[in-house]
Amino acid sequence: MMREVAEEIKEEFSKAGVDIPVDEIEEKLRILVDKYYVPLDEAKRSVANSLAKKYGVAKVVGVSETLEKIADIDAPKKWVNLKGKVVQIWKSESDVISQVGLIGDESGFVRFVKWKSADLPDLEEEKCYLLKNVVTDYWQGQYSIKLNRNSEIIPLEEDIEVASQEVVKEGAIVSVQQGSGLIKRCPMCKRVIVKGICNEHGKVEGVYDLRIKAVIDDGKSPQDILFNKEITEELTGISIEQAKEWVREYLDPSVVQSEIAKKILGRYFVVKGSIVGQYLLVESFERLGGVKEEDVREALQKAEEMLS
Numbered sequence: 001m002m003r004e005v006a007e008e009i010k011e012e013f014s015k016a017g018v019d020i021p022v023d024e025i026e027e028k029l030r031i032l033v034d035k036y037y038v039p040l041d042e043a044k045r046s047v048a049n050s051l052a053k054k055y056g057v058a059k060v061v062g063v064s065e066t067l068e069k070i071a072d073i074d075a076p077k078k079w080v081n082l083k084g085k086v087v088q089i090w091k092s093e094s095d096v097i098s099q100v101g102l103i104g105d106e107s108g109f110v111r112f113v114k115w116k117s118a119d120l121p122d123l124e125e126e127k128c129y130l131l132k133n134v135v136t137d138y139w140q141g142q143y144s145i146k147l148n149r150n151s152e153i154i155p156l157e158e159d160i161e162v163a164s165q166e167v168v169k170e171g172a173i174v175s176v177q178q179g180s181g182l183i184k185r186c187p188m189c190k191r192v193i194v195k196g197i198c199n200e201h202g203k204v205e206g207v208y209d210l211r212i213k214a215v216i217d218d219g220k221s222p223q224d225i226l227f228n229k230e231i232t233e234e235l236t237g238i239s240i241e242q243a244k245e246w247v248r249e250y251l252d253p254s255v256v257q258s259e260i261a262k263k264i265l266g267r268y269f270v271v272k273g274s275i276v277g278q279y280l281l282v283e284s285f286e287r288l289g290g291v292k293e294e295d296v297r298e299a300l301q302k303a304e305e306m307l308s
Contacts, residue, residue: 002029005044009051018055025051041077042135042148049150071107071163073145076138080145084110085128085160099123103131103145104162109275111144113137118149125190130154167280169225170270170288171218180212181256182243210240212260213279216271225271226279235285236263 006026013020025047032043068080082105089101099114099122112134114120123129132152134145147153184206185191186198193206212227212235233239236259243256268288273281 001040002026002033005029005040009044009048012048013051013055020051020055039077041079045079045133045150046148069107070103070105070110073110073136073143076136076143078136079133080136081130081132082134082145083128083130083156083160085162086123086125087162089123089125101125103129104160106161106163108163111142112147113144114147115149118147118151120147120149120151120153123153128156128158128160130156166272166283167275168270168272169216169218169223169280170268171216171223172266172268173214173264174217174222174266175215176257176261176265177213177215177224178257180214180260181210182240182247182253183209183211185209208240208244210238210243210256212236212264214264216269216280224279225273225282227282231282231285232260236260238263 003022003026006022006029009025010020010022028047028050029040029043032038032046033040038046066081068082070082070084073080082103084103084105087102087104087109089099092098092100096116097113098116098118098120099112101112101123102109103112103123104110112123112131114123130153131145131147132154133150134147135151137144137146179192184193184196186193186201186204187207188198188201188204191198191200193204196203196206198204210229210232212225212232214225214227215222216225217223227235229240238256238259246255246259247253270286270288271280271282272285273283275281
């Protein structure tokens with residue numbers, strides 16, 4: 001099998017007028033597959049790209065210029081090109097992963113992983129990109145894509161409209177998480193800042209914002225939910241000015257989170273919104289009546305267990 005792949009690569013380069021010994025190609029393949037346990041398809045692409053650079057061949061073997069819709073990704077270990085907007089970037093805890101996030105197009109969303117060894121530029125939230133030569137994977141029951149040293153990131157000026165996937169969840173709020181209440185954001189990238197420091201832009205004068213990060217539980221599965229400023233004010237009756245006044249009075253930002261928890265913890269709601277990463281971004285809500293005392297106690301017990 002290895003020999004056959006080496007001969008396929010040799011044939012492609014021969015078409016470009018470059019004669020490469022098949023033994024040289026096979027040796028490179030074996031090093032990647034046998035020593036580093038790289039899948040054969042990925043090894044083929046890596047060797048082909050490496051030889052293309054070495055011999056000055058513009059067209060890389062096996063690279064398709066066809067754009068794939070995210071919803072059409074239906075198998076792992078496929079090389080694809082796609083265009084999309086980065087909707088979320090998560091902090092990576094791995095030493096070998098540079099970035100992890102979510103990118104979407106009009107057909108859907110897919111998780112992406114960028115390896116540090118790829119030496120590629122970072123992607124930014126709300127920016128659009130053409131991603132070339134990325135590899136599909138299957139991760140926790142869903143497809144994902146990986147960006148490696150053979151991939152290419154091309155920033156786009158166009159704005160790509162991402163899919164809207166409305167989700168409805170009914171249940172009790174069982175947790176109001178840390179990071180809820182009055183926060184400050186970087187005025188340039190809108191990321192949450194800590195002690196006046198933005199990870200991207202350093203020391204900045206933050207802009208106040210109000211949000212709720214919570215967990216709603218329907219008795220079957222909990223779901224992380226996120227309320228923006230407008231929905232938070234509507235839900236709790238707490239304005240951003242009131243929140244700032246409390247912080248000035250008590251010299252403790254956590255007072256806002258505590259006041260929010262008093263108003264929603266253990267209460268029942270129907271929330272509607274779209275799933276982005278781990279969160280359901282709430283776009284509308286409906287209060288449900290008939291909260292029983294024992295239900296509130298059970299919800300509070302769940303919250304304590306989650307925080308312990």
